[in-house]
Amino acid sequence: MRFRQVHLDFHTSEAIPGIANEFSKSQFQSMLRAGHVDSITVFSKCHHGWAYHPSEANEIHPQLSFDLLGEMITAAHDIGVLTPVYLSAGLDEKLARRHPEWLIRDAEDRTRWVKDFMTPGYHEFCLNTPYLDILLAQIHEVVSRYDSDGIFLDIVGVRKCRCQYCVDALRASGLDPRDEASVIALGEQTYLNYARRVRETIDAVKPGLPVYHNNGHQQRGRRDLVQVNSHLELESLPTGGWGYDHFPLSARYAQTLGMKFLGMTGKFHTSWGEFGGYKHPNALRFEAALSLAHGAKCSIGDQLHPSGIMDEATYALIGAAYAEVEAKEQWCSGVESVADIAVLSLEAAREACPDGQALRGARNLADAGAVRMLTEGHYLFDIVDTFSDFSAYKVLILPDEVPVWPELATAIEIFTAGGGKVLATGRSGLNTAGDAFALNLGINWLGTNPYRPAYFYPHFTPGALLPASYVMYGEGQLVELHDGQSLGNLENPYFNRDVFTFCSHQHTPGTREDNGPGMVESSNGIYIAWDVFSEYAEAGHLILKEMVLHALSRLLPQPALRTNLPVRGIATLQYQQAEQRYVNHLLYASPVLKGRIEVIEDIVPLRDISVSLRLLSPALVQRVYLAPSMTALPFTVGQDEISYIIPCLENHQMVVIELAQEKYPVE
Known part of the structure; x- marks a missing residue:
């Protein structure tokens, strides 16, 4: 390739x-x-x-x-x-x-891509x-x-189809073409059959192409x-x-x-x-x-x-x-990702959940919001599914709406018993019935907060901000402590905005009263009572990111990578096992919204970007250099980390950390 x-x-x-x-x-x-x-x-x-x-x-x-x-x-x-x-x-x-009867049809017999043959465009088979x-x-x-x-x-892909061929196939199997689940199942069967026959067709001539x-x-x-x-x-x-x-x-x-x-x-x-x-x-x-x-x-x-x-x-x-x-x-x-954090994809969780079929394909901003926050925080992370080995990570994030069924609960319990920490937000961690927590996060679930928006008052300094009552626009959850520690409290407004009870231009202010915990730390991790990742993907409210970054500072006090890159900077760490070296990638560009399109034109060089990598045996580092220029880069070795300063970053810079002997993992 x-x-x-x-x-x-x-x-x-x-x-x-x-x-x-x-x-x-x-x-x-x-x-x-x-x-x-x-x-x-x-x-x-x-x-x-x-x-x-x-x-x-x-x-x-x-x-x-x-x-x-x-x-x-x-x-x-x-x-x-x-x-x-x-x-x-x-x-x-x-x-x-020539053969419109072979096209995908919906329940109203409309075609896909364009609905008819009087509209310019294509029709899917x-x-x-x-x-x-x-x-x-x-x-x-x-x-x-x-x-x-x-x-x-x-x-090509899994499609819902109610053409007459699919209708006949469903009825011949004793299924009802009006049943959505049956139509989806046939779509998956059709796609996998197509993929199998393509592979067989090719392998009959050129095996493995x-x-x-x-x-x-x-x-x-x-x-x-x-x-x-x-x-x-x-x-x-x-x-x-x-x-x-x-x-x-x-x-x-x-x-x-x-x-x-x-x-x-x-x-x-x-x-x-x-x-x-x-x-x-x-x-x-x-x-x-x-x-x-x-x-x-x-x-x-x-x-x-x-x-x-x-x-x-x-x-x-x-x-x-x-x-x-x-x-x-x-x-x-030949690289593999180095990561401290696993984000259990909401999309993947819905696919795996025994009762999650109804939510497949539902709106999901949580995954994108998690990527944006962690990238801006310069954490090393992977997006994982339920087949992944959680033990390879230090922190597992359950973003916003991840249901927890018995098998997943067991996997997470094994993870936390081994020292791993969980960050759950919103309705994540609730059982599939949605009426109680399936994980021990130091809290009991009382229900969904009827007030929206509500407010969060942190018991910590949120980054560049000061403690204050921060508006939470999205749905919140009501919880009570049973063995956790509150990191900030929920404040409700005087009333929800209504025709007879409204205040000011947008929403009602908070009462400044403590209405229960909004962020809780326990022995297994931290819980935040709002859909912070989805909200951040949609509106980018700064306090949401600061809540997550504060949580991660407690759950992961010694991350594998630290850098002073600006927020739009990107840092990743890859490992080349055959060459026994790490490659630290740093990127910086600022897309600008012009109308509806994000564009990149200017790339502004950055100077003196510092990086620290926490390694189990930093003394085994043989040399550090910039690639592809091969310029040697001075570095210092601490007890468990190496540090270096990149003199200039223009768009993309790779820093290569060569090891003196066999692979050793990042801590």
């Missing part, structure tokens, strides 16, 4: 003449060299349904006069560039109009129809005829759905609706799965399908570095012009990022 990939879209209408008439092998190769590209995903079949090569399983694009796929593969291979091949699996507009056999034949043809380096299948099924999101907690892939490609275009918080969340989960993966962004100002849109080079430099810092390789999306000419401006832009990646690769392969 290569570090510097391009995903080359080519969704081209049959109404455009002269497709790829200006394609040139030498120009194609020249642009790949300019972009420092070592792998490019090229097209067999696009969303419009056409093949870009002679085909018996499909139809060649009516405006294409030669084998474009074959020419691209030859041109790329001649200069050592790999060529995974793309097929649009879920969309085929040509075939959709159900893979529980005869369409699957056609798709498999197309895949077989490509794998048999071309020297592809992998297969990328797009627009890499395959990726793209759904735009890797579902946390569903390893069965993830592991149908040979590797992962985390689609996350910050400007295309994902934002800059999305990739770190996906990557910090993906790295725990033990699979190779890459981060997929785009050169576009907005998202896929955009012609003539370009990011600032600094944006791609940052996004590529963000992938490296999280243990991922890189992919940048582009779209080929119908003429077949590769865009010079695009590959100059990509080259600005990939020249840097090329110089850094040797310190970014």
Whole structure:
């Protein structure tokens, strides 16, 4: 799996003449060299349904006069560039109009993507129809005829479908198509059957050829759905609706799965399908570095012009990022994440909970809020599911709404018995009935607070702020102590805002009375009575982060990493076991919201960034240097940590800590 990939879209209408008439092998190769590209995903079949090569399983694009796929593969291979091949699996507009009965339908018989055939756009196929056999034949043809380096299948995943094929399948099994759970179960069965048949089709020709099924999101907690892939490609275009918080969340989960993966962004100002849109080079430099810092390789999306000419401006832009990646690769392969903290993903918990089916797919800002807070606090953390080994961490965070069923309760009890600490917030820690705590957090649950908003008065100094009554906009919980210590109390308002009882412009002030604990510490950890992570993701209220950071300062008084990076700075620590070295990644850029899109233009250098790493045997550190410059970095050794100062951080800096002998873990 290569570090510097391009995903080359080519969704081209049959109404455009002269497709790829200006394609040139030498120009194609020249642009790949300019972009420092070592792998490019090229097209067999696009969303419009056409093949870009002679085909018996499909139809060649009516405006294409030669084998474009074959020419691209030859041109790329001649200069050592790999060529995974793309097929649009879920969309085929040509075939959709010939066989609309094969399309996904909802309960009102509407199609997916666009609801009808009078709206411009695509229509998604159900893979529980005869369409699957056609798709498999197309895949077989490509794998048999071309020297592809992998297969990328797009627009696939678990879908709810009530087409007549699915309705018949449900009824034949004695199930009711009106039952949502039955429809979801059939969707999972359909997807896994599709993935199995794809693997069988490919392995019959080229056993083990890499395959990726793209759904735009890797579902946390569903390893069965993830592991149908040979590797992962985390689609996350910050400007295309994902934002800059999305990739770190996906990557910090993906790295725990033990699979190779890459981060997929785009050169576009907005998202896929955009012609003539370009990011600032600094944006791609940052996004590529963000992938490296999280243990991922890189992919940048582009779209080929119908003429077949590769865009010079695009590959100059990509080259600005990939020249840097090329110089850094040797310190970014074969890495594993170093982390003090595990965040049990709310999405994963809902998937695993025996009674959680109704909440699958429900709104979830808690995971993103946790990533944002911990990143801003410069803690080392992973996103985990219930299959993970909690004992590898010092702190386990249950964000906002994590239900606890007996098996999970047992796993957490084993974790705390071994010295681990829990941070639970909101309704996390309650049993699946939601009427009592399933964990011993030093409190009893009394119910949901009927007042909203309420207030929190900390019994500590919250960072740069002073103790005061801080408004808590979201839902709060009422608890009472039984063997815990209050770290701050709940204050209720005089009344809820109503037509006959309201005060001021927004909400009612607090009574300044102690209405019970709002934050509690016990022997097993700390509990906070509000959905602080979801609230922070939505509105960024500073007190919410300060509550969590104070909790972590008590639960994890000696974190593995400390730094004076600004809030928007990112710090990660990766370990290369084969090379017996740690690589400390530090990044800094400040996205700016312009309209609805976050953009990066300026990268401001930072000076004298201090870092301390807490190691069990810091005396075993042989040398510390900056990579890729190989500049030696002075460091000091304390009893259980090493410290160094990075003179200048411009976008991304790697600090390499080489060990003198066998691996030893971070404390």
